Amino acid sequence: MRNSRGRGTRPGRRVVAVAPASSANLGPGFDVFAVALERPMDRLTLSAEKSSKTEALLKVRGVSGVSVRAEENAASYVALSMARDRGIRTLLRIELEKGIPVGVGLGSSAASSVAAALAVGELFELELSQTELLRYAALGERLSSGTAHYDNVAASLVGGFSVTINDGDRPHVISYSPPRALKLCLATPVVALPKRKTEFARSLLPSVTKLSAAVHNLSMASAIVSGFARGDVELIGYGMRDEIVEPARAGMIPGFHEVRRAAIQSGASGVCISGAGPTLLAVADSLKTSPQTILKAMLSAFGHAGVEATGFVTKVGAGARVVSS
Structure with missing residues (x-):
């Protein structure tokens, strides 16, 4: 199974990615600041099969409140968007284990989106840059909240305390390690x-x-x-x-x-x-x-x-x- 902008994937290969919850803004840092949390986390398992078109089958376990429709779920939406953007025709099998509560301000959709972006990049050996991963993951945020904001996805992707700089739709992240205490x-x-x-x-x-x-x-x-x-x-x-x-x-x-x-x-x-x-x-x-x-x-x-x-x-x-x- 090959694609126009990646090295392909071997049959039967499965990729598992995890992404942490996050807390954004920290008060004055609206849409810019966030911290990754050590717990909880989302876990996503991805595999691919031959298909004449780009499609996805999604299974969701864990906390409730998450859509199980592939085009309406942040994780599968990101995965499908990446595959279509890269010209990959395949059936994506996605198992999403939600450890992060939904809709409470802990970056639940961001974590799912980041896990999906990482998994697709790994499975198809796309060698994506940090900026590309952020852009793809932000598609899940746009689906969930109406705006492709980068604060939660940046923290979930990079970890630590993240400051997202978005100049002309080219986001990049500066990450700081936290004080031990x-x-x-x-x-x-x-x-x-x-x-x-x-x-x-x-x-x-x-x-x-x-x-x-x-x-x-x-x-x-x-x-x-x-x-x-x-x-x-x-x-x-x-x-x-x-x-x-x-x-x-x-x-x-x-x-x-x-x-x-x-x-x-x-x-x-x-x-x-x-x-x-x-x-x-x-x-x-x-x-x-x-x-x-x-x-x-x-x-x-x-x-x-x-x-x-x-x-x-x-x-x-x-x-x-x-x-x-």
Whole structure:
């Protein structure tokens, strides 16, 4: 099975790729900043068979809420788009094991898209650049949210703290390793949200903003980058204060202000909405405070607001990788 822009694949070959969840924006870094999470992850298995046309068969296991139609699922949509773009006629067999909850602000569609892009590139030996992988993976984000944004796919692909620079549709990523003491506390409330939550959350954003708010966000974003560059958890948390996007989205999350206050009072260095929400992310210096205590305070605050919530503690993790080929 050969194609016009790849080396082909041997019959019966299977590729397995994994990609991590991610938390985007970190407050002021809208569509630019994100961190990869050590857990949870999505896992995708891909194989190919001869066919006279480009098509896909998709099986999905794990968390619910994911389309099983090949043209409507981010992972299979990315795989099909890549095959068609490269002139590959084949039947793609895709098994997607969803470990990342859907629609809660943890980059679920991005992880699936990244795993698919990596797997297709590996299976057909396409030798894709980072920019090409990002572009293909962003197609899944466009399908899921209406916009081909790169923040989550960049973090899921590269790992660490990622800063995505997109100049003329040529995205590239600068990645920073996290401070060893940095821990992430994530609390997810059980709330009713629109089906296309991310698209809805983006529709809430202001089309015009004050210059003072833009200057504030620029200074806070600079503090976050400086914090990662210096290995300073307190500086990272200090910078997680947004005056543009979060005020417009806070109303989506019952108890937002109370949970934020509880996290800070329990020792968190900073708190923000994870991506488009409703998950809240608190960062903690584990040498100075207890991440579990912070998480407990966040969940308790949600409870006092009459909202059920779940959560976990993790750290910044590595990017996507092929685990079997």
